[in-house]
Amino acid sequence: MQKMMTDRRYIFMGTPAFASSILEYLLNKGFKPLLVITQPDRPVGRKAILTPSPVKQLAVEYNVDVSTPERLMDDDLLRNIQSLKPEFIVTAAYGKLVPLALLAMPEFGCLNVHTSLLPKYRGASPVAAAILAGDKETGVTIMQMDQGLDTGPILTQKSIPIDPEDTTGSLTEKLATIAGPLLIKTLEGVLSGKLRELPQDETNASSTSLLTNKDGLMDFTTSAVYLERQVRAMKPWPKAYGFLADRKINVEKAEVISEDRVSEAPGTIVGLTGGIDIACGQGVLRLLEIVPAGSKRMPATALAHNLTLGDRFRV
Numbered sequence: 348m349q350k351m352m353t354d355r356r357y358i359f360m361g362t363p364a365f366a367s368s369i370l371e372y373l374l375n376k377g378f379k380p381l382l383v384i385t386q387p388d389r390p391v392g393r394k395a396i397l398t399p400s401p402v403k404q405l406a407v408e409y410n411v412d413v414s415t416p417e418r419l420m421d422d423d424l425l426r427n428i429q430s431l432k433p434e435f436i437v438t439a440a441y442g443k444l445v446p447l448a449l450l451a452m453p454e455f456g457c458l459n460v461h462t463s464l465l466p467k468y469r470g471a472s473p474v475a476a477a478i479l480a481g482d483k484e485t486g487v488t489i490m491q492m493d494q495g496l497d498t499g500p501i502l503t504q505k506s507i508p509i510d511p512e513d514t515t516g517s518l519t520e521k522l523a524t525i526a527g528p529l530l531i532k533t534l535e536g537v538l539s540g541k542l543r544e545l546p547q548d549e550t551n552a553s554s555t556s557l558l559t560n561k562d563g564l565m566d567f568t569t570s571a572v573y574l575e576r577q578v579r580a581m582k583p584w585p586k587a588y589g590f591l592a593d594r595k596i597n598v599e600k601a602e603v604i605s606e607d608r609v610s611e612a613p614g615t616i617v618g619l620t621g622g623i624d625i626a627c628g629q630g631v632l633r634l635l636e637i638v639p640a641g642s643k644r645m646p647a648t649a650l651a652h653n654l655t656l657g658d659r660f661r662v
Contacts, residue, residue: 353376353377353378353379355378355434355435355534355538356381356431356432356433356434357380357381357433357434357435357436357437357453358380358381358382358383358384358428358431358433358436358437358453359373359380359382359383359384359402359436359437359438359439360383360384360385360436360437360438360439360441360445361383361385361402361437361438361439361440361441362385362386362400362401362402362440362441362442363400363401363402363440364401364519364523365439365440365462365519365520365522365523365526366385366401366402366439366440366441366460367400367401367402367404367405368520368523368524368526368527369437369439369460369523369526369527369530370383370402370405370406370439371405371527372526372527372528372530372531373437373527373530373531374405374409374411376531378531379409379411380411380437381412381431381433382411382412382413382414382427382428382431382433383402383403383406383411383412383413383414384413384414384415384416384419384424384441385399385400385402385403385406385413385414385415385441386400386415386441386442386443387415387416387417388400388403388415399415400415403415414427419443419445419446419449420446420448425448425449425452428449428452429452433452433453434453434454434455434538435453435454435455435456435457435458435534435537435538436449436452436453436456436457436458437457437458437459437460437530437534438457438458438459438460438492439459439460439526440460440462444494444496445457445492447494450492450493450494455537455538456491456492457491457492458489458490458491458492458502458530458533458534458537459489459490459491459492459497459499460487460488460489460526460530461473461487461488461489461490461497462474462485462486462487462519462522462526463476463477463485463486463488464484464485464486464488464504464506465488465490465497465501465504465547466497466498466547466548466549466551466552466553467551467552467553468485468553468554468555469496469497469498469552469553469554469555470496470497470554470555470556470557471555471556471557471558472555472556472557472558473485473555474515474518474519474522475515475555475558475562475580475581476553476555476580477509477518478509478513478514478515478518478576478579478580479573479576479577479580480576481572481576482509483508483509484506484507484508484509485506485507485509485518485522486504486505486506486507486522486525487504487505487522487525487526487529488501488503488504489501489502489503489504489529489530489533490502490547491544496554498547498552499547500544500545500546500547501544501545501546501547502533502536502537502542502544502545503529503532503533503536503542505525505529507521507522507525512579513579514579514580514582514583515579515580515581515582515583516582516583558581558584558585559585560585562581562585563577563581563585563586563587563588564587564588564589565577565578565587565588565589565598565660566662567589567613567614567625567626567627567628567632567660567662568613568614568627568628568662569627569628569629570606570627570628570629570630571603571604571605571606571627571629571630571631571632572603572606572629572630574587574601574627574632575601575602575603575632578598578599578600578601582599586598586599586638587601589614589660589661590660590661591654591658591659591660591661592658592661594639594640595639595640596634596637596638596639596640596660597637597638597639597640598634598636598637599635599636599637599638599644600634600635600636601632601633601634601635602622602632602633602635603630603631603632603633604618604621604624604630604631604632604633605630605631606629606630607629607630608629608630609626609627609630609631611626612626612659612662613626613627613628613662614626614659614660614661614662615657615658615659615660616654616655616656616657616658616659616660617631617656618631618633618656619648619651619652619654619655619656620651621633621648622634622635622646622647622648622651623637623647623650623651623654625660633647634647635647637650
């Protein structure tokens with residue numbers, strides 16, 4: 348079966364490191380795409396240096412043809428894809444909806460690698476959503492794409508536990524390691540005609556949106572349990588943060604030290620020994636590692652000596 352797989356004609360579409368890990372797995376198995384499609388180079392960092400996506404960087408390293416269109420409904424692009432006669436297309440976090448003209452082109456359709464157990468957490472930020480919700484597990488779904496947003500029939504799924512220390516970054520890396528093998532297994536089933544599609548249960552569907560900087564703002568009127576999840580869910584981006592007076596404090600790591608209701612107003616600093624302890628709407632959150640605006644990452648205790656009990660974070 349492996350020999351038959353390596354002889355197949357396919358196109359890979361993806362953009363971030365998650366997709367790059369999957370593509371590298373396929374390449375290392377001798378499964379080279381005819382073409383890689385990824386997002387155009389984007390400005391990165393304070394100096395706005397134009398930088399290729401992780402998928403493009405990998406494709407160049409492996410000498411795979413790359414296309415970086417602004418629009419998938421580009422006539423030249425579609426003609427080029429049609430001339431390649433792909434049997435199927437694999438997408439993984441490409442970043443844009445695939446148009447019907449492209450979905451209908453390959454004989455075996457377009458298979459999408461999604462980082463949730465669909466139909467739960469469709470959309471752009473499923474890993475962060477699972478952490479925020481306090482879920483005990485998440486996983487990878489390989490689905491046959493249709494015109495909706497992650498609404499197509501399910502082909503295969505594999506679940507993994509969410510560890511208490513997991514961030515969106517660490518959990519995404521774990522999901523990438525299981526996605527490659529699951530994709531190969533799924534393709535074998537699809538190409539042999541032995542794999543049956545399973546329609547998604549719309550009654551259990553939920554959606555997520557692209558994260559924005561505002562998603563990182565900590566609301567201390569909520570529970571300490573939720574805020575600790577938010578710190579992990581917003582890492583590596585946009586980072587959870589609060590304001591102490593007018594100074595922005597990014598929070599790299601935090602822990603819940605009490606889930607009991609406290610008498611102090613939310614946002615009030617109630618302890619400065621093991622970190623910076625903050626009263627919440629329910630419980631107390633201890634900041635362990637922080638990045639104050641204009642400073643480097645530091646233990647919260649390094650800032651604590653400049654504070655006094657009763658100081659308050661903005662709510």
